[in-house]
Amino acid sequence: MRRLGKVAAIMLGTLLMGCTVFAGCGGSADGPADTTGQTVEVDKGIAVDGTFDESFYTGRNWLTLNKRVLQNDQTETGTLEMTTYFSETGIVVAAHIVDSRAAVSGSSVETSDQTCFSGYFAFGDTTSTGDDVYEVENTASNIFKISEFISGELHVMDTEADVTPVHAVRCIGDIQNGECYEYYVEYFMPYALFGRSGKPDTVYFNPTMISATFDDKGEAIADLRTWYNFGEQQSTLYEWGKPNSGYVFDSNGFVSNSLDIAEAEGGSVTEEWGYDWTITGDVVNLNIAADEGYALTSLLVNGEECIDDVVADVYFFTAADDTTVVPVFTAEEVENIVVSDVYAWIDYPASEFTLELNNGENDYTLEYDTSKLTIDKDAKTVKALAEGTFEVKVTSGSDTASFNVIGSSVSRTGTGKWDSSAYSQKANNIKSRYASDGTNGTTTVFLGDSFFDNTEGNWGNFYTSYANEYDALELGIGATTTYDWENFLFDGILDDMQPKNLVVNLGTNNLAADWDRTEGLAENLQRLFTLLHDKMPNTNIYYLSITQRVDTTAHATRISSVNDLMEQWCEYKDWITFVNVEGRVSSSDLKDGLHPKNETYANIYVPALEAAGCVVERK
Numbered sequence: 001m002r003r004l005g006k007v008a009a010i011m012l013g014t015l016l017m018g019c020t021v022f023a024g025c026g027g028s029a030d031g032p033a034d035t036t037g038q039t040v041e042v043d044k045g046i047a048v049d050g051t052f053d054e055s056f057y058t059g060r061n062w063l064t065l066n067k068r069v070l071q072n073d074q075t076e077t078g079t080l081e082m083t084t085y086f087s088e089t090g091i092v093v094a095a096h097i098v099d100s101r102a103a104v105s106g107s108s109v110e111t112s113d114q115t116c117f118s119g120y121f122a123f124g125d126t127t128s129t130g131d132d133v134y135e136v137e138n139t140a141s142n143i144f145k146i147s148e149f150i151s152g153e154l155h156v157m158d159t160e161a162d163v164t165p166v167h168a169v170r171c172i173g174d175i176q177n178g179e180c181y182e183y184y185v186e187y188f189m190p191y192a193l194f195g196r197s198g199k200p201d202t203v204y205f206n207p208t209m210i211s212a213t214f215d216d217k218g219e220a221i222a223d224l225r226t227w228y229n230f231g232e233q234q235s236t237l238y239e240w241g242k243p244n245s246g247y248v249f250d251s252n253g254f255v256s257n258s259l260d261i262a263e264a265e266g267g268s269v270t271e272e273w274g275y276d277w278t279i280t281g282d283v284v285n286l287n288i289a290a291d292e293g294y295a296l297t298s299l300l301v302n303g304e305e306c307i308d309d310v311v312a313d314v315y316f317f318t319a320a321d322d323t324t325v326v327p328v329f330t331a332e333e334v335e336n337i338v339v340s341d342v343y344a345w346i347d348y349p350a351s352e353f354t355l356e357l358n359n360g361e362n363d364y365t366l367e368y369d370t371s372k373l374t375i376d377k378d379a380k381t382v383k384a385l386a387e388g389t390f391e392v393k394v395t396s397g398s399d400t401a402s403f404n405v406i407g408s409s410v411s412r413t414g415t416g417k418w419d420s421s422a423y424s425q426k427a428n429n430i431k432s433r434y435a436s437d438g439t440n441g442t443t444t445v446f447l448g449d450s451f452f453d454n455t456e457g458n459w460g461n462f463y464t465s466y467a468n469e470y471d472a473l474e475l476g477i478g479a480t481t482t483y484d485w486e487n488f489l490f491d492g493i494l495d496d497m498q499p500k501n502l503v504v505n506l507g508t509n510n511l512a513a514d515w516d517r518t519e520g521l522a523e524n525l526q527r528l529f530t531l532l533h534d535k536m537p538n539t540n541i542y543y544l545s546i547t548q549r550v551d552t553t554a555h556a557t558r559i560s561s562v563n564d565l566m567e568q569w570c571e572y573k574d575w576i577t578f579v580n581v582e583g584r585v586s587s588s589d590l591k592d593g594l595h596p597k598n599e600t601y602a603n604i605y606v607p608a609l610e611a612a613g614c615v616v617e618r619k
């Protein structure tokens with residue numbers, strides 16, 4: 001019953017027995033002539049007119065989505081509400097769209113280059129991209145097109161008259177005068193169009209909201225066209241053209257889980273996109289905002305305390321069922337002057353120290369031994385001139401505080417922990433790899449030990465499942481420690497490397513191979529990151545907490561203690577973010593008692609980085 005046209009798109013503008021464009025959408029010139037003759041008969045009780053006044057719409061579950069995107073230095077917003085209805089002989093799709101950009105239309109312009117409601121469609125028994133996945137488009141001026149995926153490519157369907165979809169658009173405001181910012185789309189697709197004869201149990205629909213602008217010749221302006229696919233933008237399940245990776249609809253409409261977030265005094269918790277629903281299998285981000293003078297002290301998710309899993313004011317989880325969230329914010333006592341001790345190393349780059357004023361003052365004075373320390377007050381950095389522990393006194397208004405600078409020298413000589421000769425070849429390889437495949441300012445580099453060593457099979461599908469879509473390189477070296485990477489820095493291995501993001505996993509080998517003590521490892525990590533920041537001043541650095549090892553429990557307490565120290569150290573620095581995954585990676589997430597499984601990277605590490613604000617560029 002279907003026929004494929006692979007050369008030209010057939011624009012279907014028929015409504016019931018003829019071409020009709022509703023009032024407010026412009027004149028009849030906006031719609032093409034009826035090229036198909038007789039159209040399919042719509043089931044009794046269904047009027048395809050864009051008004052949604054049929055009885056079956058009452059109580060139906062609607063999918064509500066929020067568009068939010070920066071385009072040409074302007075923020076575009078919008079909403080999409082949609083649902084489906086399974087009648088005896090076909091499926092009804094209804095959508096209501098509000099856009100911050102006025103709708104445009106043109107009969108000679110491709111549907112995807114004018115204001116349009118689009119989406120991938122498939123029946124629920126479809127499992128992969130193939131001959132049973134479709135792209136359906138309906139413009140704001142009521143031009144309809146349906147295409148089918150064949151061998152991964154889209155081909156426009158030239159439908160027979162007895163299975164031609166029926167469609168309608170109702171606009172609020174005149175498109176021709178640039179006054180339409182809201183429109184309703186409704187269309188009916190007979191099951192016979194897809195070679196089917198009865199109602200489905202479920203269907204998939206991944207909706208896209210297309211906004212466009214025309215030039216004075218009525219042609220689309222390429223850089224002023226927004227193709228906003230909600231699945232791609234707002235769901236970790238999305239895959240291009242794949243049906244079972246997004247939104248599902250059944251006989252009651254949109255299928256979802258409820259998300260109930262309790263209100264709390266002193267702050268708020270909101271779903272990333274403002275939704276009160278989740279999809280099973282999707283990663284959900286909850287944004288946490290404490291009011292001034294308050295701090296989050298408890299986060300119960302389905303009755304389980306999850307506060308330790310909050311990263312950079314974001315908690316994420318994989319949805320599995322209905323979810324309740326109960327936050328508690330407590331008024332906090334904040335020191336008038338916040339300071340903390342800091343390590344500094346002779347003949348090393350200056351160390352950044354923590355000093356925050358909460359007393360309403362704008363300035364402070366420092367007292368210290370200038371023969372032992374050099375301090376840049378504006379940059380909040382200190383250099384050690386001698387070994388020892390030296391006090392720095394802070395005075396601001398009537399408040400005083402003090403912190404210690406622990407000065408030391410570093411000798412990177414000898415055998416043992418400072419001997420990196422075994423890794424010289426791999427180190428040169430990563431230098432060459434970045435030089436050939438990395439781009440300063442855009443590439444994200446995953447650096448460190450075996451966790452990011454693709455040559456050892458860790459994150460083994462990195463280049464096929466992640467870096468094929470994102471500008472990223474996996475440049476770890478198995479068994480390395482902070483000592484080795486410090487050597488690499490001084491040896492010039494990382495020269496000319498200025499990535500956008502640097503994601504680092506290090507520390508576990510310092511404990512297991514070199515038996516660093518807790519404070520010693522924290523100092524070694526801080527010294528390495530100080531060097532990295534000095535070498536890459538514009539790079540965003542993300543430090544992944546040390547995960548617990550199942551292969552040995554000898555370091556369990558020290559791992560947690562080091563993570564606590566590093567989280568505190570990173571807190572007041574704007575160039576490094578501590579990403580806590582310790583409590584999220586369990587023994588079942590590890591393939592050998594130490595290294596994560598491939599799916600652990602995808603389901604825990606990547607979402608944790610995204611929640612921490614790490615934006616990885618797409619290719």
